[in-house]
Amino acid sequence: MATKEYSFYPGCSSQKGNSSSNYLVSVESMCEELDIKLNAIPDWNCCSASIGYSGGGELPRLALSARNIALSEQHNPGQEIVASCAACWLATREVKERLEQDSDLMAETNQALAEAGLKLKNETPVKHMVEVLIEDFGYEALGKHVKKPLEGIKIAGYVGCQTNRPFGIQGESFENPVYLDKLVETLGAEPMPSYEKKVQCCGGALAFSEPEKSQAMIKGIIEAAYDGGADMIVTPCPICQMNVEVYQDQINSTYGTKFKMPVVYYSTLMSVAYGRSAKDAALDGHVIRAKKLEEIASKT
Amino acid sequence: MSNLNVAMIEKYRNSFLHEVEANVEEGEWVKMCMQCGVCSGSCPLGPHWEHPPQEIFMMIRAGKRQEVLESSSMWMCTSCYSCIVRCPRELPITHIMHGLAHYAQRLGLAPKEQPTRKFANLFWDNISKRGRVNELKLGLSLYFMNGVSEGIKTALKMKDVGLGLVKTKRMNPMEMVGGHVVKDVKGFQAMLKKAKELEDARIAKHGAAQGN
Numbered sequence: 386m387a388t389k390e391y392s393f394y395p396g397c398s399s400q401k402g403n404s405s406s407n408y409l410v411s412v413e414s415m416c417e418e419l420d421i422k423l424n425a426i427p428d429w430n431c432c433s434a435s436i437g438y439s440g441g442g443e444l445p446r447l448a449l450s451a452r453n454i455a456l457s458e459q460h461n462p463g464q465e466i467v468a469s470c471a472a473c474w475l476a477t478r479e480v481k482e483r484l485e486q487d488s489d490l491m492a493e494t495n496q497a498l499a500e501a502g503l504k505l506k507n508e509t510p511v512k513h514m515v516e517v518l519i520e521d522f523g524y525e526a527l528g529k530h531v532k533k534p535l536e537g538i539k540i541a542g543y544v545g546c547q548t549n550r551p552f553g554i555q556g557e558s559f560e561n562p563v564y565l566d567k568l569v570e571t572l573g574a575e576p577m578p579s580y581e582k583k584v585q586c587c588g589g590a591l592a593f594s595e596p597e598k599s600q601a602m603i604k605g606i607i608e609a610a611y612d613g614g615a616d617m618i619v620t621p622c623p624i625c626q627m628n629v630e631v632y633q634d635q636i637n638s639t640y641g642t643k644f645k646m647p648v649v650y651y652s653t654l655m656s657v658a659y660g661r662s663a664k665d666a667a668l669d670g671h672v673i674r675a676k677k678l679e680e681i682a683s684k685t
Numbered sequence: 686m687s688n689l690n691v692a693m694i695e696k697y698r699n700s701f702l703h704e705v706e707a708n709v710e711e712g713e714w715v716k717m718c719m720q721c722g723v724c725s726g727s728c729p730l731g732p733h734w735e736h737p738p739q740e741i742f743m744m745i746r747a748g749k750r751q752e753v754l755e756s757s758s759m760w761m762c763t764s765c766y767s768c769i770v771r772c773p774r775e776l777p778i779t780h781i782m783h784g785l786a787h788y789a790q791r792l793g794l795a796p797k798e799q800p801t802r803k804f805a806n807l808f809w810d811n812i813s814k815r816g817r818v819n820e821l822k823l824g825l826s827l828y829f830m831n832g833v834s835e836g837i838k839t840a841l842k843m844k845d846v847g848l849g850l851v852k853t854k855r856m857n858p859m860e861m862v863g864g865h866v867v868k869d870v871k872g873f874q875a876m877l878k879k880a881k882e883l884e885d886a887r888i889a890k891h892g893a894a895q896g897n
Contacts, residue, residue, distance in 0.1 A: 397818035401857070402856065402859070406855055428869055429867075431817050436804070439802060439808075440813070443784070443787075494880070496883060497876045498876060500876045501872030501875060547766070551766045559771075585729070588763055591801055594803070595801060598730055669854075671853060
């Protein structure tokens, strides 16, 4: 039996052929090494992320995450829900708490769920994968699995918004969270604790609708990592990862910069440090290759 | 002017604040704003808001109904939640801004050409049909949301970003046909339909004119 078992909400962007499919590959490798069993919520749906409010209003939007929690309670009873995506986690936890506090909304939500043959008890804790690592395992336990320390790599820990606010990780500050720095250190790499853009917004969904405004913010996030001498950026969020990685060419042509900064997930770093192959760490899923990690992964 | 908008003006003639409290998600918090301005100073897109959140709160109390609901301001919210965690009164500002934006759209007052409004509605259409995001269709509908000629220009500009994602298997051209979907599409759609009916009925009831 696995050491830990969770009801897993992977989310839309992690699906095969989607923008953070590489995240899921590395999460699965990391969890294998930590002996974590992830039981996907059967037939989960989109959480509507941060822009569902426009078309979805309140109740239809809440119903989305309520359906996921109800499916989890039915098929994976007694297991905490774990999401790897920042937006999935935020939306699901927000809905759980809103429905705990508002019995009218809870009643209406169950009326809507009944149309799909479901009923929400709303008794299931909702966690982000990072909470599992830090709270259910802890840095010391995570460090024991390191087979290939990430020596000689300096990494800027970009926490971003939605894994940090409004809920965040217990014991961490909203303004200066340090868990990524601690994790980087645990894996044998050099952190950059004075990374001043660590909680700067990347624009989120507005990177699509307001590209100029968002890319101005993304430029700052990358520039600060270079200024601190970082070799790469690490993040826990799929939107942060994509926004900060894939627009670097466009930013270079707008601002005359020469950015080529790899942006990886914490699970990418952990998979490599835990001795998994480049493929298992999904290093081939990065538009800007993290060459220093590829070198370590290829060492036998 | 939409019928619902007329009904709401009729009913809340003297107080836009009451209208917001009754009909906007988390609107009952608006009166708690103490005008410190920390939200406006914390907003990453703050300089681009026509009226930053602090100002929106004051305008609601001052009865500036049209100016608030027709504003592009709330649509600048990136959902970064900085305002929420810094507000000394702990107002759920992000949600109030989302709620105001949605309410403005419900009444037919939201700015038609606002790009985030258009994109957000495309996103909702995308997920509410099949239960999961079809990233390829969403991306393409975004490029073409302002017409064909601008769409082709945007698509060309985005070509390299798209190719990079296809090469790393993070975008799949085959999503054009089929793509990811929930198994119980019927139940999923019935649930959303019911939720919408319940919410519409609640707001229509609030909009029903008093007296007579």
